[in-house]
Amino acid sequence: MQLLEERIRRDGVVRDGDVLKVDSFLNHQMDVVFFSELAKEFERLYHDCGVNKILTIEASGIGIACITAQTFGCPLVFAKKNKTLNIAGDVWTSKVHSYTHRRVYDIIVSKDFLGPNDRVLVIDDFLANGAALTGLIELVEQSGATLVGCGICIEKAFQPGGDMLRSKGIRVESLARVKSMSVENGIAFC
Ligand code: 5GP
Numbered sequence: 713m714q715l716l717e718e719r720i721r722r723d724g725v726v727r728d729g730d731v732l733k734v735d736s737f738l739n740h741q742m743d744v745v746f747f748s749e750l751a752k753e754f755e756r757l758y759h760d761c762g763v764n765k766i767l768t769i770e771a772s773g774i775g776i777a778c779i780t781a782q783t784f785g786c787p788l789v790f791a792k793k794n795k796t797l798n799i800a801g802d803v804w805t806s807k808v809h810s811y812t813h814r815r816v817y818d819i820i821v822s823k824d825f826l827g828p829n830d831r832v833l834v835i836d837d838f839l840a841n842g843a844a845l846t847g848l849i850e851l852v853e854q855s856g857a858t859l860v861g862c863g864i865c866i867e868k869a870f871q872p873g874g875d876m877l878r879s880k881g882i883r884v885e886s887l888a889r890v891k892s893m894s895v896e897n898g899i900a901f902c
Pocket of ligand 1 (some may be wrong): 730
């Protein structure tokens with residue numbers, strides 16, 4: 713999506729360790745008017761799929777997922793990163809290795825909010841190694857819901873997550889795909 717690529721070129725900052733900072737519009741300050749353009753694109757891609765629930769993971773996915781849910785006219789559920797060891801039986805749960813925080817989280821969603829009648833679009837801000845999406849997809853599978861696909865703002869296509877998920881037959885739509893990036897040479901898109 714050209715609009716997003718232009719925004720990343722203008723405002724994105726490449727950090728060592730293959731991290732792209734987009735704090736000025738996506739991850740810290742949120743340009744919600746811009747988000748509605750991204751959400752319209754997700755809606756164009758998935759409009760005929762009967763989506764009735766958006767799923768994301770806290771915290772940085774919530775903003776774009778919220779605006780996307782508004783565009784689809786359906787609820788958003790976000791998986792919580794569980795901090796306690798005792799997990800009650802009324803939740804779906806899986807594990808996620810956080811790329812940015814370099815630790816493993818248990819993630820949970822209440823069984824009240826995800827179940828067999830749901831057709832789920834998973835939304836997230838970034839796709840890197842695919843751990844976050846894999847954990848979310850596990851929750852969808854446990855719940856008996858139908859996974860319609862995934863909508864990603866920025867896929868770092870030089871990392872393996874996108875290929876890994878697509879090779880399993882999962883539909884992954886990314887609005888911007890970064891082919892390469894470095895502090896010295898900047899960002900190139902696929
Ligand atoms: P994955 O689980 O696919 O390895 O990483 C996805 C998650 O890590 C996203 O939810 C996002 O929050 C975070 N993430 C991965 N790479 C980046 C990055 O380059 N920049 C930022 N800001 N977040 C990232």
